[in-house]
Amino acid sequence: xxxxxxxxxxxxxxxxxxxxxxxxxxxxxxxxxxxxxxxxxxxxxxxxxxxxxxxxxxxxxxxxxxxxxxxxxxxxxxxxxxxxxxxxxxxxxxxxxxxxxxxxxxxxxxxxxxxxxxxxxxxxxxxxxxxxxxxxxxxxxxxxxxxxxxxxxxxxxxxxxxxxxxxxxxxxxxxxxxxxxxxxxxxxxxxxxxxxxxxxxxxxxxxxxxxxxxxxxxxxxxxxxxxxxxxxxxxxxxxxxxxxxxxxxxxxxxxxxxxxxxxxxxxxxxxxxxxxxxxxxxxxxxxxxxxxxxxxxxxxxxxxxxxxxxxxxxxxxx
Amino acid sequence: xxxxxxxxxxxxxxxxxxxxxxxxxxxxxxxxxxxxxxxxxxxxxxxxxxxxxxxxxxxxxxxxxxxxxxxxxxxxxxxxxxxxxxxxxxxxxxxxxxxxxxxxxxxxxxxxxxxxxxxxxxxxxxxxxxxxxxxxxxxxxxxxxxxxxxxxxxxxxxxxxxxxxxxxxxxxxxxxxxxxxxxxxxxxxxxxxxxxxxxxxxxxxxxxxxxxxxxxxxxxxxxx
Numbered sequence: 001x002x003x004x005x006x007x008x009x010x011x012x013x014x015x016x017x018x019x020x021x022x023x024x025x026x027x028x029x030x031x032x033x034x035x036x037x038x039x040x041x042x043x044x045x046x047x048x049x050x051x052x053x054x055x056x057x058x059x060x061x062x063x064x065x066x067x068x069x070x071x072x073x074x075x076x077x078x079x080x081x082x083x084x085x086x087x088x089x090x091x092x093x094x095x096x097x098x099x100x101x102x103x104x105x106x107x108x109x110x111x112x113x114x115x116x117x118x119x120x121x122x123x124x125x126x127x128x129x130x131x132x133x134x135x136x137x138x139x140x141x142x143x144x145x146x147x148x149x150x151x152x153x154x155x156x157x158x159x160x161x162x163x164x165x166x167x168x169x170x171x172x173x174x175x176x177x178x179x180x181x182x183x184x185x186x187x188x189x190x191x192x193x194x195x196x197x198x199x200x201x202x203x204x205x206x207x208x209x210x211x212x213x214x215x216x217x218x219x220x221x222x223x224x225x226x227x228x229x230x231x232x233x234x235x236x237x238x239x240x241x242x243x244x245x246x247x248x249x250x251x252x253x254x255x256x257x258x259x260x261x262x263x264x265x266x267x268x269x270x271x272x273x274x275x276x277x278x279x280x281x282x283x284x285x286x287x288x289x290x291x292x293x294x295x296x297x298x299x300x301x302x303x304x305x306x307x308x309x310x311x312x313x314x315x316x317x318x
Numbered sequence: 319x320x321x322x323x324x325x326x327x328x329x330x331x332x333x334x335x336x337x338x339x340x341x342x343x344x345x346x347x348x349x350x351x352x353x354x355x356x357x358x359x360x361x362x363x364x365x366x367x368x369x370x371x372x373x374x375x376x377x378x379x380x381x382x383x384x385x386x387x388x389x390x391x392x393x394x395x396x397x398x399x400x401x402x403x404x405x406x407x408x409x410x411x412x413x414x415x416x417x418x419x420x421x422x423x424x425x426x427x428x429x430x431x432x433x434x435x436x437x438x439x440x441x442x443x444x445x446x447x448x449x450x451x452x453x454x455x456x457x458x459x460x461x462x463x464x465x466x467x468x469x470x471x472x473x474x475x476x477x478x479x480x481x482x483x484x485x486x487x488x489x490x491x492x493x494x495x496x497x498x499x500x501x502x503x504x505x506x507x508x509x510x511x512x513x514x515x516x517x518x519x520x521x522x523x524x525x526x527x528x529x530x531x532x533x534x535x536x537x538x539x540x541x542x
Binding site: 084 | 350379495
């Protein structure tokens with residue numbers, strides 16, 4: 001059965017490729033730092049399950065040391081020039097979109113095929129990982145198509161992957177690090193402490209104020225943790241269940257579902273949600289690292305107000 | 319008795335980010351400090367951190383698409399995305415991004431969250447298209463405007479994803495809500511929860527679409 005483990009092994013090869021590309025780039029004065037960083041990530045994906053927790057912790061510290069001591073750099077990239085790209089684009093035209101669409105198409109059609117045909121019972125792919133496994137499969141198909149059609153130099157997939165990954169740099173593992181921080185926060189009792197603070201400032205007698213505090217608590221805690229999933233159990237325990245559901249008789253489905261979405265408004269406003277807010281800024285090569293968060297605030301605030309109104313009206317008055 | 323000391327870890331994160339230390343370093347230092355303040359021995363903290371890192375590899379998985387995207391960029395994918403939009407009459411930044419927002423929400427609502435995303439679609443296709451459309455309206459873009467349009471492309475992807483995915487009944491957040499409420503003896507089906515994601519999804523679409531139309535207007539005005 002193809003499960004996440006195999007996908008991690010494949011990803012390990014991709015990250016090892018980033019390492020090889022970095023080592024090949026003689027124009028980067030810190031190329032060995034880059035190579036070491038991606039190699040450690042590859043090792044984590046290949047062997048992380050065999051290291052034990054402390055072993056993985058040491059690996060994390062090594063990654064952090066490479067980033068924190070600024071041992072990574074960038075060199076001029078070995079790729080095509082803008083003029084060459086313009087010529088290629090005129091030559092190949094809209095067909096260039098096809099390989100890019102292979103990945104989502106494989107994931108989309110493959111998931112449907114898998115779920116609505118007997119393949120589901122065949123045990124070929126682990127059911128809960130289907131879309132991601134097919135995404136990985138789509139990457140392989142797209143690479144084969146690109147090589148067969150465009151006939152690039154043999155190492156170019158490695159080099160181009162390295163070019164993009166080094167443009168993102170350490171930010172690429174920041175989301176995973178923040179998830180690990182969340183695990184430490186949970187183990188150290190941060191959630192319990194925040195819940196106690198939030199629970200102690202609840203005003204009695206006003207349903208609207210309680211709704212407001214619940215939603216704002218979701219937003220603030222989500223902004224701190226970078227993730228609404230960590231905030232939800234805490235806020236439901238502190239305010240959602242004891243005050244809104246049990247005391248004030250609110251509709252549990254609304255308080256649960258829309259409370260989570262209020263937290264998502266917080267996700268839009270925090271650099272701690274690095275995979276959505278910081279990595280894209282690096283991917284798009286923005287000058288301002290916080291450029292994406294900045295433009296999202298003006299959507300997040302009206303949307304938060306809408307969610308508060310939805311909780312209040314649908315939760316208590318419908 | 320609740321131990322409030324671990325809250326200092328949050329302060330460390332905020333201060334570290336504000337002082338612009340390397341974020342990986344900030345996170346690692348904050349994690350270790352928080353664990354120690356929570357009364358855990360050092361090796362235990364290191365273990366929890368390592369375990370958390372290993373268990374969350376799925377977050378980093380998506381970057382396996384980078385070699386394909388990079389290879390296609392080598393052959394002019396971004397240039398072609400621009401060319402397609404600049405030939406298309408009536409294509410504005412706002413309209414391109416509103417169309418993408420709608421698709422992103424619908425696909426996420428069907429549970430297909432990873433068919434699009436910042437690395438898969440925004441960098442190679444959506445952002446170049448939005449920029450090309452802006453140039454058509456506005457002429458050559460100054461750096462601040464170009465950054466704003468690119469950032470709006472990334473933001474549109476996030477809004478579409480966040481406020482589409484909870485309509486799908488088997489998404490992890492719906493299962494988390496269901497599980498959390500169950501511990502208090504409240505039994506709800508995923509459908510009873512996901513139906514309540516719809517009003518917020520509609521609001522999200524309307525708010526983001528309004529902002530995108532305003533962006534169009536701003537680009538047109540600045541062109542005159």
